[in-house]
Amino acid sequence: MKKLTIFLSIFYLLIAGCTSKELSREEAFRLLQLQGQYPKVIDYDIYCSDPTYVKKAIDAGLEKEGLVTVQRTRKLADVGKPLIGFTEKAQPYLLATTPKDKAADVQKVKVADADLVEVTGVQTENDGKSAVVEFTAAYKNATPFSALTPIDFSGKATRKARFSLYDNGWKLQK
Numbered sequence: 001m002k003k004l005t006i007f008l009s010i011f012y013l014l015i016a017g018c019t020s021k022e023l024s025r026e027e028a029f030r031l032l033q034l035q036g037q038y039p040k041v042i043d044y045d046i047y048c049s050d051p052t053y054v055k056k057a058i059d060a061g062l063e064k065e066g067l068v069t070v071q072r073t074r075k076l077a078d079v080g081k082p083l084i085g086f087t088e089k090a091q092p093y094l095l096a097t098t099p100k101d102k103a104a105d106v107q108k109v110k111v112a113d114a115d116l117v118e119v120t121g122v123q124t125e126n127d128g129k130s131a132v133v134e135f136t137a138a139y140k141n142a143t144p145f146s147a148l149t150p151i152d153f154s155g156k157a158t159r160k161a162r163f164s165l166y167d168n169g170w171k172l173q174k
Contacts, residue, residue, distance in 0.1 A: 023163055023170050025119040028133045032161060035172040038116040038137070043095055044148055048082035048105040057084055060147035065089070067144055093143045111146040112139045112153045120158070129165040134158065 032038055047053045054070055062068045067090040071083045082105045086094060095108040114137045121134040139153040146153050162173040 021165075022124055022128075023122050023131045023133070023165075025122055027170065028122055028131075028135070028163065029116065029119045031163065031170055031172060032116055032119070032133070032135060036116070036161065038114065039140075040114050041095070041110050042112045042114055042139070042151075043108045044111045044145060045101070046084060046107045046109055046145075046148070048084040048107055051083065054083045056148050060144075062144060062147070065144055067093075093145055109145040110143055111149055111151075112142040114139055114157075117156060131163045131165075131170070133161045133163060135161065 046057070057063060057068050058070060063070050066087055069085040069087060071081070071085070074083075084107075086107065090109075093110045095110055097106065097108050101108070117136040117138050119133055119135045122131055123134075124131045136156045136158050138156045139151075142153040163170045164173055
């Protein structure tokens with residue numbers, strides 16, 4: 001009976017030791033696509049009643065390109081109306097905006113798409129239950145509204161993500 005108990009104890013320890021699996025680059029790439037929602041749209045909030053954003057839109061050439069209209073002067077009857085309006089040409093770049101944002105004259109616009117390129121490294125912590133993944137993402141389909149942001153959409157961006165091992169596998173930490 002003692003031999004059976006010792007054998008079962010060793011057997012359970014071996015099984016428990018085998019369940020802590022390493023996170024491979026391929027699995028990390030797949031999980032980043034599924035859980036990180038790559039490819040994804042990079043958006044930007046334009047505050048249509050803020051004079052700072054009016055200046056940004058003019059400096060970026062959005063008015064010259066015919067994407068926005070800018071109200072440069074205001075009459076008393078125009079108080080409370082947005083300073084920036086979007087033309088028909090801008091419609092493909094406008095994203096859904098929440099009712100709260102609409103009430104505050106905020107419009108979300110698409111500036112680019114981000115896509116996962118490759119996982120460049122996986123570093124598993126000593127406990128074997130967490131890992132840091134380094135990966136690169138590339139920007140595609142930059143829109144004219146990308147001129148409003150300081151981001152360089154021509155290159156690749158290096159990012160890091162943290163994963164944790166659960167009973168049902170690795171999960172991306174938010």
